[in-house]
Amino acid sequence: MTSAPxxxxxxxxxxxxxxxxxxxxxxxxxxxxxxxxxxxxFDTGLNTRAARDVWTAALAALGITLRDVRQIVLTHSHPDxxxxxxWLQDQAGAEPPPVRLSPQEDRQAHQVWDDLPRSGxxxxxxxxxxxxxxxxxxxxxxxxxxxxxxxxxxxxxxxLIQAGDELRIGRxxxxxxxxxxxxxxxxxxxxxxxxxxxxxxxxxxKITPNIGRWxxxxxxxxxxxLESLRQLEMLEVRLALPGHKALITDWRGRVNELQxxxxxxxxxxxxxxRGGATVYEAGQQIFDxxxxxxxxxxxxxxxxTLAHLEYLEQRGRVxxxxxxxxxxxxx
Numbered sequence: 001m002t003s004a005p006x007x008x009x010x011x012x013x014x015x016x017x018x019x020x021x022x023x024x025x026x027x028x029x030x031x032x033x034x035x036x037x038x039x040x041x042f043d044t045g046l047n048t049r050a051a052r053d054v055w056t057a058a059l060a061a062l063g064i065t066l067r068d069v070r071q072i073v074l075t076h077s078h079p080d081x082x083x084x085x086x087w088l089q090d091q092a093g094a095e096p097p098p099v100r101l102s103p104q105e106d107r108q109a110h111q112v113w114d115d116l117p118r119s120g121x122x123x124x125x126x127x128x129x130x131x132x133x134x135x136x137x138x139x140x141x142x143x144x145x146x147x148x149x150x151x152x153x154x155x156x157x158x159x160l161i162q163a164g165d166e167l168r169i170g171r172x173x174x175x176x177x178x179x180x181x182x183x184x185x186x187x188x189x190x191x192x193x194x195x196x197x198x199x200x201x202x203x204x205x206k207i208t209p210n211i212g213r214w215x216x217x218x219x220x221x222x223x224x225x226l227e228s229l230r231q232l233e234m235l236e237v238r239l240a241l242p243g244h245k246a247l248i249t250d251w252r253g254r255v256n257e258l259q260x261x262x263x264x265x266x267x268x269x270x271x272x273x274r275g276g277a278t279v280y281e282a283g284q285q286i287f288d289x290x291x292x293x294x295x296x297x298x299x300x301x302x303x304x305t306l307a308h309l310e311y312l313e314q315r316g317r318v319x320x321x322x323x324x325x326x327x328x329x330x331x
Contacts, residue, residue, distance in 0.1 A: 005058040010241060011196055013170050017058050019045035021080055024297060025207070028080045029243055031198060032062070035170040038070035041097075042189070042198055043243060044084035047150045051084060066092035072155070073167065074101040075200030076183035077109035079151050081243065086153035099155035102178070104185025106158055109151075111216055116148040122215035123299070130302050131278025131325045140299045161187060174198070179232065181225020182209045184218050195238035202228065203254055205245045208261055212303025213310055222311040226262060229255050262308075269308040273318055273328040279306050282328065 006018035013034040018027050031042040045051040059065060069092060072085055082101075089096035101109070112119050124141035128134065161167075163178035167189065174189040179202040189198040201209045202225075211225045218224070237251035248254050265286070272282040283305040287293070293301060309328050312318040321327045 005054045005061060007058050007061055010247065011194065011239065013172070014196075014241075015062070016241065016247075017054070019051045019054050020048070021046055021051075022048060024294070025244060027244065029241070029245075030081075031241060032058075033169045033172065035070065035168075038068050039064060040167070040169050041069055041072045041088065043075055043081040043200075044072060044088055046080045046083040046147075047087055047152065052087065055084065055088070066097075067095075069097045071097050072099045073161070073189070074099060074105065075188060075198070075243065076186040077101065077105040077112070078183060078201070079113075079147050081200075082109055082113070083151040085155040086151075089155050089157060090153060096157055098157050098159040100159045100161050102163070102176075102185040102187050103160050105183065105187075106160060106185075108184060108216075109154070113148050113151045113154065116145045119148060119215070120145040126215050126306075127299070127302055129279075129324070129326050130306060131280035131327075132298070132302060133280075136295055136298065139295045143296050143299065163187065172196075177232075179228050180218075181211050181221050181228055184221075190235060190237075192236075195236050197235065197237045197240045197251070199240045199242050199248070201243040202232070203240060203248060203251070203258065204242045205248055205254060207245060208258060210300050210304055211262075211307050212300060213306040214303055220307075220310055220314055222262065222307045223314065226259065229259055266308055266312060269305065270312060270317060270330065273309070274330060276327050276329045278325055278327055279309060282309065 008016050010016045015032045017030050019030055021028055028045050030045055033040045072088055074082055085099045120141040123144045124137050127137040127140055161176050163176055165176045167174040172191050174191050176187045177190055179186045179188045182201045186200050188200045188202055211222050213221055233252055233255045240248035240251055268286050272285040279302055283301045286305055287301050313320055316331050318328050319331045
């Protein structure tokens with residue numbers, strides 16, 4: 001028997017739904033907005049039986065079906081946000097709602113999730129260059145393929161949203177804002193009249209968004225993330241609705257905490273390569289408790305360590321020796 005969905009009103013005509021994830025980060029938040037001519041879904045969760053059951057129960061609790069959904073809007077194409085988009089379309093019948101996302105995230109979804117063997121191999125090559133032990137790198141690569149399978153079926157009807165576009169949903173008008181770093185083309189959605197922000201994974205409470213350097217992604221994700229935070233700090237935000245964890249009521253305070261976190265992490269990264277280190281060796285020093293990490297968690301730790309090293313490299317503070325395995329040194 002499926003337990004009652006965790007479905008909560010968070011603002012007028014706007015609901016938050018908790019969906020389970022099979023990871024250490026065990027929940028993703030998705031949102032449903034009621035409009036004059038139907039509903040909008042923001043993000044979808046990962047395609048697991050448990051998440052599908054929650055969706056079914058949540059729609060029943062709202063007294064609607066997927067035929068009442070006019071659009072599915074994705075902040076970004078990471079599997080926990082993209083994964084059920086195709087299934088939701090399939091369940092909607094003969095006239096499925098469009099899945100709408102940014103051009104960059106649409107390309108990324110095709111590039112990463114349409115060819116899982118290629119994506120797994122690319123991840124393994126990157127992790128080997130980072131100095132991860134071969135057996136662990138192979139296991140992580142298989143995890144990419146396994147997780148990617150939980151994005152099937154892929155949505156067939158897709159439409160693009162550009163930064164600066166406006167989405168009108170009932171009385172609300174959401175402005176699409178490009179918020180890169182966590183993902184190259186992530187869009188977040190701001191209602192200036194209500195000072196309400198659907199902030200995706202750009203700003204989270206309790207945890208820091210993963211800012212990782214992944215295969216096929218644009219360089220310097222941390223630099224782009226920090227620049228995005230500088231711009232987002234200026235927004236007047238009464239309430240932010242994140243992709244994970246709790247609602248955010250002190251927007252500027254949390255943005256400032258993330259900025260301070262990465263400033264400290266950059267100094268710790270610099271110290272970790274003082275005598276020369278691979279990305280894997282640096283990560284072991286940077287992440288307390290890394291010995292207890294699962295291979296899935298090490299994948300994210302490596303990507304984040306590399307992003308910080310690349311940030312320092314591009315600003316002349318470290319140098320990289322490139323061979324089969326990269327080694328970083330103070331500049």
